[in-house]
Amino acid sequence: xxxxxxxxxxxxxxxxxxxxxxxxxxxxxxxxxxxxxxxxxxxxxxxxxxxxxxxxxxxxxxxxxxxxxxxxxxxxx
Amino acid sequence: xxxxxxxxxxxxxxxxxxxxxxxxxxxxxxxxxxxxxxxxxxxxxxxxxxxxxxxxxxxxxxxxxxxxxxxxxxxxxxxxxxxxxxxxxxxxxxxxxxxxxxxxxxxxxxxxxxxxxxxxxxxxxxxxxxxxxxxxxxxxxxxxxxxxxxxxxxxxxxxxxxxxxxxxxxxxxxxxxxxxxxxxxxxxxxxxxxxxxxxxxxxxxxxxxxxxxxxxxxxxxxxxxxxxxxxxxxxxxxxxxxxxxxxxxxxxxxxxxxxxxxxxxxxxxxxxxxxxx
Numbered sequence: 001x002x003x004x005x006x007x008x009x010x011x012x013x014x015x016x017x018x019x020x021x022x023x024x025x026x027x028x029x030x031x032x033x034x035x036x037x038x039x040x041x042x043x044x045x046x047x048x049x050x051x052x053x054x055x056x057x058x059x060x061x062x063x064x065x066x067x068x069x070x071x072x073x074x075x076x077x
Numbered sequence: 078x079x080x081x082x083x084x085x086x087x088x089x090x091x092x093x094x095x096x097x098x099x100x101x102x103x104x105x106x107x108x109x110x111x112x113x114x115x116x117x118x119x120x121x122x123x124x125x126x127x128x129x130x131x132x133x134x135x136x137x138x139x140x141x142x143x144x145x146x147x148x149x150x151x152x153x154x155x156x157x158x159x160x161x162x163x164x165x166x167x168x169x170x171x172x173x174x175x176x177x178x179x180x181x182x183x184x185x186x187x188x189x190x191x192x193x194x195x196x197x198x199x200x201x202x203x204x205x206x207x208x209x210x211x212x213x214x215x216x217x218x219x220x221x222x223x224x225x226x227x228x229x230x231x232x233x234x235x236x237x238x239x240x241x242x243x244x245x246x247x248x249x250x251x252x253x254x255x256x257x258x259x260x261x262x263x264x265x266x267x268x269x270x271x272x273x274x275x276x277x278x279x280x281x282x283x284x285x286x287x288x289x290x291x292x293x294x295x296x297x298x299x300x301x302x303x304x305x306x307x308x309x310x311x312x313x314x315x316x317x318x319x320x321x322x323x324x325x326x327x328x329x330x331x332x333x334x335x336x337x338x339x340x341x342x343x344x345x346x347x348x349x350x351x352x353x354x
Contacts, residue, residue: 012177
């Protein structure tokens with residue numbers, strides 16, 4: 001997997017998986033090692049406020065609800 | 078300079094009222110949500126029928142031009158066929174990534190996720206735009222999404238850099254700009270910058286279309302919910318953009334939820350027309 005794909009996967013997982021979000025915040029070095037990502041990038045993820053992540057999820061639910069017959073997004077990692 | 082066309086995002090609830098609308102000149106153009114045809118093929122017939130009265134342009138939410146795992150080729154083939162079948166003048170989607178590698182295969186986030194727009198992201202955009210063009214040879218526009226995460230920072234320096242990176246992304250994709258002035262206004266509020274610093278970094282020749290909608294607050298942040306009337310700040314930005322964008326061809330009012338009557342949207346169309354040079 002390319003570096004860009006690994007970064008996108010980590011950011012996406014943080015939006016979908018609350019347990020992963022908690023780990024990014026509490027043990028960023030371990031997450032960086034497990035995912036072979038630079039620690040500086042995982043620290044950038046950890047710096048995204050919990051309020052902004054909640055707003056992303058709220059917006060995601062809203063878009064799922066209003067889009068023309070599209071089945072709900074699969075949210076399980 | 079010819080005046081830009083003004084119209085609305087076509088939703089199912091407006092199909093019948095538009096068929097019954099006596100004054101065709103109440104709007105100039107309709108924008109179809111091209112992805113929606115994949116969930117109900119009857120929409121194609123409705124769009125082709127309305128396409129006899131108004132020009133159609135097409136918008137999407139599922140391309141993911143920044144997906145580092147590559148575009149969904151099956152989706153691109155299906156959308157390209159639908160674009161040709163409805164005779165869309167152009168096709169637009171959002172500057173973002175959507176699909177990521179999960180443990181059991183690709184996962185659709187269902188929401189536009191922000192790109193860092195570093196060299197790696199620009200290379201991905203270039204490759205994905207080339208893949209799109211293998212199927213779709215028409216004009217492609219990239220929309221600036223509202224980045225709720227504020228991933229790249231705060232303040233005017235961040236706003237200026239966002240404008241520069243948006244322009245770099247347009248060049249990488251050889252795309253036109255669909256400038257969503259509501260997204261810009263909401264992001265500027267969330268991230269504490271002036272919309273003007275973003276606009277100053279635009280390649281204005283590329284601006285082909287403007288979107289307007291109404292957002293709302295969720296917690297302490299603004300989201301682009303498309304469920305309220307266009308607000309004053311977005312109208313002012315339209316006026317500003319229309320003066321600077323010589324290639325502007327269309328202005329579209331979007332509403333996805335809490336849909337008003339067609340007449341209410343047509344009042345917004347009339348207001349937009351009054352703001353254009």
